[in-house]
Amino acid sequence: MSAGILAIEARGLRKVFGSGETAVRALDGIDFEVTEGEMVAVMGPSGSGKSTLLHLLGALETPTEGVVAIAGKRFDGLSDRHLTLLRRDRIGFVFQFFNLLPALSAEENVVLPALIAGRRDKEVRERARGLLARVGLEARASHLPKELSGGEQQRVSIARALLLEPELILADEPTGNLDSRSSAEVLDLLGSLSGEEGHSIVIVTHDPGAAARAKRIVFLRDGKLAGEVEGGSTQRVIDRFAELEG
């Protein structure tokens, strides 16, 4: 376990869907944490519980048991409304299908979280422009999503996730819908955001190459932790994954 301040911390997470005989244990007692500035990848076969983990970390769902805390703030006991506000202010989401609003320009999409928060000051707009520049899309600011390539759309959605300076960025298969060149660009971007700029990032992925860009890779199987490897080498990830499957 690495030293440093914890961006997010989860203890004894258990999530059961349904009840009685048809109950499904999606997560079965998991501890998980991310230190500030760290990028962690979560891998696992289908049904291993990685999406559920992401949903619990993102306050989209509440655990059956266990606690999640972001920068020391525990989720349990919070109302739906407070969970929503917590999502808005502390967590940035990046989705597989980008999920930009089709009617809004790239810049407007980036500003959206601030609008939702009721902010529309100049500062926000300047920050949005700065973020678009950061992801290399300064020139595309006024384009609609349909006028952007997949990679560009994903970079817009990363800028959107960064707007309100969240403590944690959750990326669900961020390269799952991209060609290899765009994937590389997006992964480079996420890598540099965590490394040099100190953002804490969790990515859920199927792609060993993508996972290898993380500092740590956590493996899940049948709702339980199934080991962890250090990032950096795609081959190591593939080997470990193969062990897990086998």
Add this chain to the structure above:
Amino acid sequence: MRSFGALAWRQITARPVRAFLTAAGIVLGVAMIFAVLTLSATVQNTFDDLFASVYGRTDLIVAGEDQTSLGPAISDRVAAVDGVAAAEQRLLGIFVLVGPDGRASEDPGSTLNIAGEDPRVDDLTDSRIVSGRRVRNGNEVNLQDSWADSQGIELGDRVRFATPAGVKALRVVGLFEFSTGLEFGGQGFGLIPLRRARSLLDRPRGSDEIAVAVDPDADPEAVARQLRRALPSAVKVQTPAAQSEDVQAQLQGFDTVIFFFAAMALFVGGFLIYNSFNMTVLQRTREIGMLRTVGARRGAIVALVEREALILGTVGSLFGLGLGLGLTHLLVELLRASDLPVGKLDFTPTAPIAAVVTGVGTAAFGALIPALRASRVPPIQAVLGTEGLRGRPRPLRGLIGVTLIAAGAAGAYNLGAADQVSNAEIAGGMAGTLGVFLGIALVAPFLIGPMVRVLSAPARWLLPAEGRLAADAARSDAIRTAATATGLLIGLALVVAIQTLGSSFLRSIEDELDRTFARDLTVQPRGFSPGAGPQQSISHRVSAALARIDEAKVVAPQRMLFVEELPEPPPPDQRSGSKTSGVLFAFDPDVFDQVDQTTIEDATREQAFAGLKKGGVTIGRGLADEYGIGVGDTLLLDGPAGKRRAPIVGIVRTVFAGGQTVGMSLATIERIYGVTADSLIAIKARSEQDRAALRSKVDRLLANRFPNLEALSNEEVKADAEDQFQQVFGFFGAIVAVAVIASLFGIINTLSMSVFERTREIGVLRALGATRRQIRRTIAIESLMIGLIGALLGIGVGAAIGWALLKGLAAGVPGVTYTAPISTIVGVVIAGIVLGLLASILPARRAARQDVIDALGYE
């Protein structure tokens, strides 16, 4: 599922709420059609019964047109014609029951249609005495048994009635029943001896009609021909059946109007079907593509969509019939409240069949374009989904729309401009209105963008995220938003158009009253509504009694007669071929100038009144323009009591009855048209200080002796006019409300669809931290904008239609000026807001409740 066709049924049952919202318009439209048809049949039946009852044993009726009366010589001449076995003179009038408190009841059910008959002549009605005996003389009355029953009156009772000559107690010496069981909207029928009727109805001579029975071996047609030869030309000789048809023809105008509104309600219903199926087809693109991939042919797709529409149409129509029953009762109550006698509801098989056929037809027709669109979905769309299918409005569409609007407005203008509204003009006007609505539906998508931008500005400023998202949602499918708003627009535009006409006319009439009423009080029968059938009349005793009040300087009786045919210039100078309906208006030329300052043109007041005294007539500017005649020309006055050429001695500038008026002296109207009783009485006080005393003395006199009469100040006359107007338009309003309610379901449907399509987007917003409340607000703002767009366009379209109708009317009625119905416009804006918010409740709740993860995973 046994067959491909059964898929249609599955589609409906899979989404019951959608099916309900789609069919709502049909349900309401069919209810409306059914109610209107039933009502029309009932009214017709009521009059059939009336004629069968009152003229049961009558072969021919000798009478004047409208409410004119026969001169004294007529009855002898009728009796002298060969083949006439019996000729029964009748005087007709209206009595009102007086309650124990001495007041005349205003309940339409306390109205007694009274006939005065000579007891020595055989009864030629269809009545049969069920207890007691027929009246002989004195203060005796026979009453319709069922009516007496409903009023708690028994044989032998002395019953107090307000008659034109004051309150009189009459002894009930007999009760009779018609074999038809006639029910006349709660009103009753009664019989008094002819001599008594002469004094009570203030008709010393003549009669209102003569019922004739012909000799058993004579041919009624031949007798009728002889009678016509023997009698003046203005005396009609008709069989009861022909007379019944005449009365019903007069009711037809009313029928046409309510059919028009019912058709509008159904039009909105069809529009909802069209809009809903368009959305459904778009949403099922992938599915339809798949069906095409697996080998379904185009025809099969059309059949599938149409089958769904037919099922919805049929089920909706059946529900509509149920609702229509309730609606019929509501409309009957409204009609009775406005004094139209409606008897027992007459349920014919035609009404439900016609209603269901129109309902199902409308559904099938509404779904036709969406079905054809569905059939053009290429199989590849199974893969592509709805991508690239959402169309933008094309310029040609706008062009067609603008053309339709222009043509439609011209039709409305024509209808308004028509002197005599013929069927062609009504059809043109209705087609025109329909054209305007279709045109607006085509043009509206172009207006959505700018309107949303403007309307959403406050919302975007207040709630930037919600406002912006709502605006984008409304704009993203301008065609759909436009179609939804158009559904709402139709009902609201009709309201505005009607009220534009109403407020303009009312204002013009009020202005004229302000200008011309030099009187202080008007005495008139309670519930007086000129032009709405036989009215209670006022005996000369009333004006005589009023004249004895010290504070009264002038007491000026007036007589009014609504006629289907106004007098025309005499042949060979006869310039008009068609009938012109209007008002005959009589007053005393010696005093009328003191109570009325109506502008007289082309002659001095002195000349005009002197001319009137000598038997001349004044005519309204509208009539003068129509005939192309003026002062110095003559009119041929041809009534059942006499016939004379009368010089035109002045032109009157009036909006009353559209300027289709002929003014004459009291003596003239009596001599020509046999009218001896007054319609209303104008009174002027000796001085301003005397007004209050005059009023209280008049009120006391009326309360004591003539409780069926009331005295109104000039302000009250105006308020009365407005009330009567609102009563008529309240009836139309009730019908239009159905269309508005139907469009409410349309908005709900569109919003639900919008929410459904945006499931994923809503999920993203929620993930990004939008609260449920923010989501609800977004949907509410979108709905609000649709409602407001509908209201604003409705106001624009309604004002334009109203303006076109009015301009057309004003061309024939000088002096009517356009008055915007401000309160209605404000009301419509509020209605738009309220309907918008109301429609958003369920869809917004559904959107807010969506599970974030499900929504994100949704494709």
